[in-house]
Amino acid sequence: MAAFHFELVSPEQILFSGDVESVVVPGSEGQMTILKDHAPVMTMLQPGVVEVEESAAKRQRLFVRGGFADVAPTGLTILAELALPIEQLDAAAIAREIKNAEEDVADAADGEARRMAGLKLDQLRQLKEALGI
Amino acid sequence: MPSLKDLRNRIASVKATQKITKAMQMVAAAKLRRAQSAAEAARPYAQRMSSVLSNVAGGVATGSGPALLSGTGRSDVHLLVVCTGERGLCGAFNTSIVRLAREHIQSLMGQGKTVKIICVGKKGYDQLRRQYEKQIVELVDLRSVRNIGFANADGIGKKIISMFEAGEFDVCTLYFSRFRSVIAQIPTALQLVPAQIPTNDNAAAGPQASYEAEPGQEEILATLLPRNISVQVFTALLENMASFYGSQMSAMDNATRNAGDMIRKQTTLYNRSRQAMITKELIEIISGAEAL
Numbered sequence: 109m110a111a112f113h114f115e116l117v118s119p120e121q122i123l124f125s126g127d128v129e130s131v132v133v134p135g136s137e138g139q140m141t142i143l144k145d146h147a148p149v150m151t152m153l154q155p156g157v158v159e160v161e162e163s164a165a166k167r168q169r170l171f172v173r174g175g176f177a178d179v180a181p182t183g184l185t186i187l188a189e190l191a192l193p194i195e196q197l198d199a200a201a202i203a204r205e206i207k208n209a210e211e212d213v214a215d216a217a218d219g220e221a222r223r224m225a226g227l228k229l230d231q232l233r234q235l236k237e238a239l240g241i
Numbered sequence: 242m243p244s245l246k247d248l249r250n251r252i253a254s255v256k257a258t259q260k261i262t263k264a265m266q267m268v269a270a271a272k273l274r275r276a277q278s279a280a281e282a283a284r285p286y287a288q289r290m291s292s293v294l295s296n297v298a299g300g301v302a303t304g305s306g307p308a309l310l311s312g313t314g315r316s317d318v319h320l321l322v323v324c325t326g327e328r329g330l331c332g333a334f335n336t337s338i339v340r341l342a343r344e345h346i347q348s349l350m351g352q353g354k355t356v357k358i359i360c361v362g363k364k365g366y367d368q369l370r371r372q373y374e375k376q377i378v379e380l381v382d383l384r385s386v387r388n389i390g391f392a393n394a395d396g397i398g399k400k401i402i403s404m405f406e407a408g409e410f411d412v413c414t415l416y417f418s419r420f421r422s423v424i425a426q427i428p429t430a431l432q433l434v435p436a437q438i439p440t441n442d443n444a445a446a447g448p449q450a451s452y453e454a455e456p457g458q459e460e461i462l463a464t465l466l467p468r469n470i471s472v473q474v475f476t477a478l479l480e481n482m483a484s485f486y487g488s489q490m491s492a493m494d495n496a497t498r499n500a501g502d503m504i505r506k507q508t509t510l511y512n513r514s515r516q517a518m519i520t521k522e523l524i525e526i527i528s529g530a531e532a533l
Contacts, residue, residue, distance in 0.1 A: 115285075115289070117285050117286045117289055118286065118391075119283060119286050119391040119394075119472065119475055120279075120282060120283065120286075120390070120391065121282045122282070122285050122286075135455055136455060136456055137455045137456060147453065148452045148453065149452070149453040149454070149455065150293070150296070150297060150452060150453070150454045150455070150461060151454070151455040151456075151461075152455070152456065152460070152461060152464060176293060176461070176464075176465065178289075178293045178296065180296070185289050185293070187286065187289055187290060187293060189391075189468075
């Protein structure tokens with residue numbers, strides 16, 4: 109399979125930069141797999157797991173929360189608010205995320221903000237179950 | 242003519258000062274390295290951010306779009322976010338940022354505009370308070386923060402946005418010091434609201450019109466623009482941190498060298514007056530012996 113350039117950056121550092129074969133992105137409208145020569149698209153992210161496949165043998169999973177994925181002709185760039193390798197994500201970390209999200213729901217000023225925060229909370233809970241931790 | 246004891250005390254005290262400045266210089270050098278790598282690590286995100294932003298905003302007609310992008314259409318109330326250090330002993334670092342901000346404040350006030358100030362860092366607050374006490378709306382204290390994280394910048398960013406949404410200002414400018422090298426820090430003013438979108442330099446690479454956006458361009462811009470402000474603040478804080486330590490390092494280097502000069506001068510003076518004293522005593526003894 110043909111390779112394309114992929115970068116995952118968080119405000120503090122670059123987590124991944126290199127050529128990959130496919131990337132699964134947790135987009136706001138659902139999961140999507142990006143392959144080479146994907147049409148240019150720009151999507152917001154929901155909290156979830158980015159699966160990077162450098163080759164059939166080499167896969168990597170990273171947790172991301174908040175941010176954007178930008179598919180350009182030159183490659184894919186993910187700007188994440190928070191990103192860390194899945195191995196570093198433990199029960200305590202995800203519990204903290206869920207607690208933050210719950211506070212967001214409580215603090216939300218209007219209906220729209222509360223709906224968005226509630227959506228994020230649901231996504232985090234689903235993720236927790238999916239990962240089995 | 243100071244007595245020998247005075248001179249000895251003076252030399253001892255300058256030596257003690259030199260030890261302190263030397264230690265501070267070394268600490269600043271170590272912290273500078275950390276601050277510099279943090280600033281460099283944050284650069285790619287800011288770069289990608291601005292290129293994504295220019296991609297998305299390129300599709301929006303000028304004058305339309307969210308208010309954060311196009312502004313309120315007025316420029317009556319200016320908000321100045323002045324980022325300085327929390328500590329002194331760093332040469333002209335704080336003063337040069339404050340000077341730049343003060344020049345702008347004066348010219349804005351001369352045009353009859355309203356000015357509001359948010360101070361990030363205690364030193365800038367101390368200097369601005371004397372003249373513009375009434376204009377300062379807030380002081381953000383980062384003294385207790387060891388390593389500046391994105392969360393700190395996000396807090397400031399959110400504050401700016403909530404003020405903007407409440408209609409408390411029209412134009413927001415950020416003042417900080419860009420880190421060029423250890424000896425060169427450039428005080429910079431950066432306009433945050435309305436957002437300055439870098440012109441897309443790869444426009445020649447192909448039409449951008451086919452860009453698809455999920456959920457929609459408006460929604461993306463609505464989250465992208467506040468995020469961009471936080472990112473700019475974050476970059477500014479990191480650059481400021483590196484500049485601060487760079488400035489402190491060279492200031493302390495100067496101070497150590499000056500202390501060395503002072504010690505040398507005082508030691509010469511001490512030796513000279515000691516010799517003069519001995520000579521005087523000898524003359525007294527000899528002339529006393531001759532008189533007998």
